Amino acid sequence: MKSTRQRTAICEILDSTSQFQSAQEIFASLQQRKESVGLTTVYRVLQTLVDSDEVDALRRDDGEMMYRRCTPGQHHHHLICRSCGRTIEVEGASVERWAQDVAAKNGFSQVSHVVEIFGVCTSCRS
Structure with missing residues (x-):
């Protein structure tokens, strides 16, 4: 996957915690860090990371997707x-x-x- 500034920023947020986070939470963290990344881009990058098995995703009871960086290849x-x-x-x-x-x-x-x-x-x- 092509490494972009947006992808790098999102990965840094994911790497900063071992907990699952929503796209909205990741977006809010990016805004706090003054990163210029749109919410649509956050969703797109997260889906790409899920598709490449770099991130795990699960759906909460309320239907919201949650994302977490996991141990690769295991x-x-x-x-x-x-x-x-x-x-x-x-x-x-x-x-x-x-x-x-x-x-x-x-x-x-x-x-x-x-x-x-x-x-x-x-x-x-x-």
Whole structure:
């Protein structure tokens, strides 16, 4: 992907936190930094980053998409706090086996999946 000033600025925002952020939140952070990047450009760059597996995306209960820079080249799942958005990358060998087994039993191949587990973290419960 071509590196542009806008893409670099958006990636810097994504790299500054391990939490999921909305395009609106990223846009607000860019404005605070006095970066001249339009909201449409933010959405376009985020989609390009998702398509190239540089960023994970998930849809909140209210339908808004959230974005987060993740460990490259490593399949993982997310444990996400509903209250504060704290996100932990987790592996799930049993989930991987289950997905392959279900797919094989139903004649599917080239299987992929996404698992997001939502709950309330220890800090928010306190």
